[in-house]
Amino acid sequence: MSEIDSLKAQLESLQSDALAAFSSAADLAGLQQLRVNYLGKKGALTEVLKGVGKLPPAERPVIGQFVNQTKQSLSTALDEAEAGLAVKAKIARIEAERVDVTLAGRSVSKGALHPVQQGLDEMTAIFSQMGFAVAEGPEIENEFHNFDALNIPPEHPARAMHDTFFVEEMSDEPMLLRTHTSPVQIRAMKQFLAESGEPPLAVVAPGRVYRCDYDVTHSPMFHQVEVFKVDRDVSMAHLKGVLKHFLSTYFEKDVSIRLRPHYFPFTEPSAEVDIGCVFCAGKGCRICKNSGWIEVLGSGMIHPNVLKSVGIDSEEFSGFAFGLGVERLVMLKRGIPDLRMFFENDVRFLRRMGS
Ligand SMILES: [Zn+2]
Secondary structure (H helix, E strand, O other): OOHHHHHHHHHHHHHHHHHHHHHOOOOHHHHHHHHHHHHOOOOHHHHHHHHHHHOOHHHHHHHHHHHHHHHHHHHHHHHHHHHHHHHHHHHHHHHHOOOOOOOOOOOOOOOOOOHHHHHHHHHHHHHHHOOOEEOOOOOEEEHHHHOHHHOOOOOOHHHHHOOOOEEOOOOOOOEEEOOOOOHHHHHHHHHHHHHHOOOOEEEEEEEEEEOOOOEOOEOOEEEEEEEEEEEOOOOHHHHHHHHHHHHHHHHOOOOOEEEEEEEEOOEEEEEEEEEEOOOOOOOOOOOOOOOOEEEEEEEEEEOHHHHHHOOOOOOOOEEEEEEEEHHHHHHHHHOOOOOOHHHHOOHHHHHHHOO
16 A cells, blocks of 8 residues: 555544544533544644655645545534534533423411501501601600600609619710600600691600510510690590590490599699400400400690690690500400510411511
């Protein structure tokens, strides 16, 4: 066999080996390795080319052309094999990522507002619908707003009854955690007078309050909603009408109410408000201690001294005010037996109370 025929035979066998290897390559990395093995600088084709130097110069172009053809066809075969593998890889990926739309979905657990927050929102909304403006005040108060301006001077025994938490070294004057939402009355009246000059004003002030007390019916932190209205000729009749409407709306039934004379420093006259028992409709049960009545809040006509403390003429204007315990009303409405359940944050309880 002549030298040139031997080279041609080598090239043909190399080409058929290469094509077989390309078509059986398992992946793109394997194919890349084959490209190096056959067409690389130190590849099989280069090895064959080394033989070309031994040929007579006249035959070299002939074999050169043959080598180029082989190189071209191997390169084309590699590109085709590569494209084929890329398509296969894509199909495999799509298969792997297939979503079975017939599978049942995973349930996402929903959060809910805390029952106390639900109660605050409900109560505030009822007063908003009656035209009361919503106001808020700071939880850290000074003695003026929490006591003095509400007709509770330093020597007044009511101060001792409030079991106040004092906050030390906040400023030059003694500061405390507000013991009721009534200081918002003072702040709202002062702000309103500064902006509008004179009454009427009607405000609802929901918020947190603090007292150093803890048992089945007391928590050191609890919530109140303070409601008051100041205008000319405001009377106890207005107070009773607003209370009746509020309590009937909140309990979603026509509740009867009863005002009992009482004493609060910041109202005169003052009354404690009872509602006809929402559990036994007045027949008598364990909750109402067989009296048919449940005490729900304290109320009264704003004391003239309180109006004076913010500069409202108590001869010309009068007002009513009341403060209600949010936890107590929520317990009554939703049948919760122990105040502490609100603050234990047992998820089962919170879920049941969620809405
Ligand atoms: Zn009852």
